[in-house]
Amino acid sequence: xxxLHSLIANPAVFELLLLVVGAVAGVIGxxxxxxxxxxxxxVLTLLFGINIRYAVGASIVSVIATSSGAAATYVKDRITNxxxxxxxxxxxxxxxxxxxxxxxxxxTDQLFLLFAVILLYSGVAMxxxxxxxxxxxxxxxxxxxxxxxxxNASYPDALLQREVAYQVYQVPLGLALMxxxxxxxxxxxxxxGVLKVPAMDQAxxxxxxxxxxxxxxxxxxxAAASAGAYFMxxxxxxxxxxxxxxxxxxxxxxxxxLMMRMSSARIRKYFVVVIIxxxxxxxxxxxxxxxx
Amino acid sequence: xxxxxxxxxxxxxLRVELLTANLLRYGVILCTLVIAVGICMxxxxxxxxxxxxxxxxxxxISGRLVPxxxxxxxxxxxxxxxxxxxxxxxxxxxxxxxxxxxxxxVAMTMVVFAVQKDLVxxxxxxxxxxxxxxxxxxGRDF
Numbered sequence: 001x002x003x004l005h006s007l008i009a010n011p012a013v014f015e016l017l018l019l020v021v022g023a024v025a026g027v028i029g030x031x032x033x034x035x036x037x038x039x040x041x042x043v044l045t046l047l048f049g050i051n052i053r054y055a056v057g058a059s060i061v062s063v064i065a066t067s068s069g070a071a072a073t074y075v076k077d078r079i080t081n082x083x084x085x086x087x088x089x090x091x092x093x094x095x096x097x098x099x100x101x102x103x104x105x106x107x108t109d110q111l112f113l114l115f116a117v118i119l120l121y122s123g124v125a126m127x128x129x130x131x132x133x134x135x136x137x138x139x140x141x142x143x144x145x146x147x148x149x150x151x152n153a154s155y156p157d158a159l160l161q162r163e164v165a166y167q168v169y170q171v172p173l174g175l176a177l178m179x180x181x182x183x184x185x186x187x188x189x190x191x192x193g194v195l196k197v198p199a200m201d202q203a204x205x206x207x208x209x210x211x212x213x214x215x216x217x218x219x220x221x222x223a224a225a226s227a228g229a230y231f232m233x234x235x236x237x238x239x240x241x242x243x244x245x246x247x248x249x250x251x252x253x254x255x256x257x258l259m260m261r262m263s264s265a266r267i268r269k270y271f272v273v274v275i276i277x278x279x280x281x282x283x284x285x286x287x288x289x290x291x292x
Numbered sequence: 293x294x295x296x297x298x299x300x301x302x303x304x305x306l307r308v309e310l311l312t313a314n315l316l317r318y319g320v321i322l323c324t325l326v327i328a329v330g331i332c333m334x335x336x337x338x339x340x341x342x343x344x345x346x347x348x349x350x351x352x353i354s355g356r357l358v359p360x361x362x363x364x365x366x367x368x369x370x371x372x373x374x375x376x377x378x379x380x381x382x383x384x385x386x387x388x389x390x391x392x393x394x395x396x397x398v399a400m401t402m403v404v405f406a407v408q409k410d411l412v413x414x415x416x417x418x419x420x421x422x423x424x425x426x427x428x429x430x431g432r433d434f
Contacts (some may be wrong), residue, residue, distance in 0.1 A: 015331055050352055061387055065323075068316045068393050075313035081307050082312070086401060086416050093423040100427060149412065220316075220394035221420065227391045228428035238383035239334060240352055242327045245390060249324045 008048065011239075018243035022062060025244075026142040026251020027064045028274075029191070030216065031259045031267065036066045036248055037190035038278050042080045050240065056189030057235035060227045061122075063191040067220030069252035077260065079155045079213040084168060084206070087149065088214075089221050090174040092196070095182025096225035103187050103229075113286035123275035147289035155210055158260050166207050174204040183287045186226035194275055208267060315400055316393065321389040330382030395424050 008014040021043050025036030037059035044055035075082075146152060146168040154165040177199035187191040193215045200211035230236050259267070402417030 009349060011349055012335055015335065054352060061390060064390055065320065066393060068320045068390070068397075075316070076310070082401070083413060086398075086413060086420065089398070089420045090416060090423075093420055093427070095421055097427045106355040156382050219400060224391055225424055225427040226392040231388070231391065236387060237352060238330070238387060239349065240382040241387055242331050245387065246324055246331070249320055256298065 008189020015239070015243040018240065019247040022244040023250075023251035024247075025062060026066055026069070026248035026253075027255040027258070028191075029248070030069075030252045030255025031262070031270065033229075036062050036251075037188070038194070038274065040244060041189065042281060044240075048094075053235045054240055055238050056091040057230045057237065058241040058244045059189035060223050060230050061245050063185075063189070063223040063235055064227060065245045065248045067191065067216055067223070068219070068254045069256075070268045073113035075217065076235045077156070077158075079207070079209055080217045081151065081153050081155075081168075081210055082212050082217075083149065083153075084151050084200070084204075084210075085214050085218045087151070087171070088174060088196075088200075089218055091178030092182035092185065092218060092222040093225040095179040096186040097182075099183040099186025100229040102183075109286050109288065113283065116283040116286060118281045120276070123279065125273050127272055136239075140167070140169070142167050143171065145171045155207070157209070159262075164207060166210065167205065169205045170203050174199055177203060181248075182222050182225070185219075185222050186229075189230075191216075191223065193219060194278065197271070212267065223242045238259050311404060312397055312401055315397055318388075319393045319396070323386050323393065325386075326389060327383055327386030330380070330384075330386050333382050334380055391428075395421070395428070398424060 008017060015035045020208045021040060021061045022036075025039035025043075028039055031038030038054075040062055044050045044058065045052050082283065098252070099194045120221060142152065151168040151171070152166065156162070157164045178196065181192045181195035181199065184190070184195060193212070196215040196218065197208075200206040201208055204211075206214070227236070398417055398421045402414060402421055405413040405417055
């Protein structure tokens with residue numbers, strides 16, 4: 001730990017290491033529909049010993065970078081559902097705005113605990129998930145509200161080599177869940193794809209690839225709603241956030257290229273593993289326990 | 293994702309998507325370049341005389357919350373354009389542009405929905421944009 005500290009005291013090494021951390025977070029984030037904060041915050045706080053406020057600030061910026069960098073690819077490939085994204089952003093931005101105001105008032109221990117519970121629930125729900133759902137054959141009556149809002153759509157599945165049509169359900173529930181996702185996003189500096197993807201996948205019945213791409217697309221807007229407050233408070237340190245952001249952009253491009261060439265089942269499997277790991281981490285944090 | 297409701301002769305939703313995609317793509321490239329240049333400038337400044345970046349890093353890895361780093365204190369107390377000095381200014385500019393990117397994206401989507409005469413989604417976009425601007429504007433006060 002001391003040798004790492006003397007190593008990162010060299011500015012060039014420090015900036016380069018942060019770039020690598022960002023790149024790794026970007027790849028993981030783009031593939032799983034997460035903002036990358038799940039990688040960035042533990043690495044910066046636990047490994048580099050950086051104050052959590054700064055880690056959250058750098059993470060918020062990286063969330064915007066991941067979202068913007070990878071979303072461009074998803075939109076070009078027509079996976080992102082723009083209408084669903086714009087509609088749900090009403091929920092996430094209101095939540096994020098409230099979160100940015102509440103961040104100094106709420107005990108983070110309680111939040112970590114709450115988050116761990118939500119994550120574990122999401123993980124269990126995704127393991128149980130609807131297996132044949134990727135084929136898009138939901139034999140259910142169309143949702144009237146989703147139809148009125150023209151949310152039902154289709155996307156070209158590169159793996160299945162055809163257009164997959166899907167329908168959207170439970171829009172109000174989706175919106176309500178997005179309020180919570182936005183709140184958590186602003187408080188913890190994460191993209192909260194871990195909450196958005198299950199909300200779209202489980203509650204609104206979107207295909208996992210569409211959920212993941214749309215979540216990634218929405219993250220930037222959600223993060224921007226609280227990034228201003230972090231910036232003004234001085235919690236976005238340029239020498240910390242800048243190299244992380246550059247690394248994340250490079251990693252996100254690589255990650256979104258990889259995602260197009262992987263099966264949904266595989267993405268889902270990885271996603272569940274990440275959910276469990278992060279939940280354990282959040283639980284330990286919330287209980288003020290430390291490993292080792 | 294081309295809906296049957298998108299009438300011919302008007303910009304389709306696919307076009308909204310492509311416009312948005314390009315805005316984000318080129319915006320990210322621009323921001324990344326600005327930030328990368330900013331990092332190089334800060335590193336270069338660090339090798340001459342007093343190492344600004346080196347001292348900032350010492351503060352950062354101490355694990356403390358440092359309330360009085362000069363440019364940040366300025367951002368917290370003054371309009372941001374009066375704070376555009378010092379070795380980190382290019383990095384700050386790049387980061388600020390990056391934060392502004394999703395806001396520009398929402399504004400752009402709103403305009404295209406309006407041109408499409410898609411009232412519902414124009415209003416939805418306008419609400420999102422209003423919340424974003426409120427968040428940026430009120431950020432300092434919380």
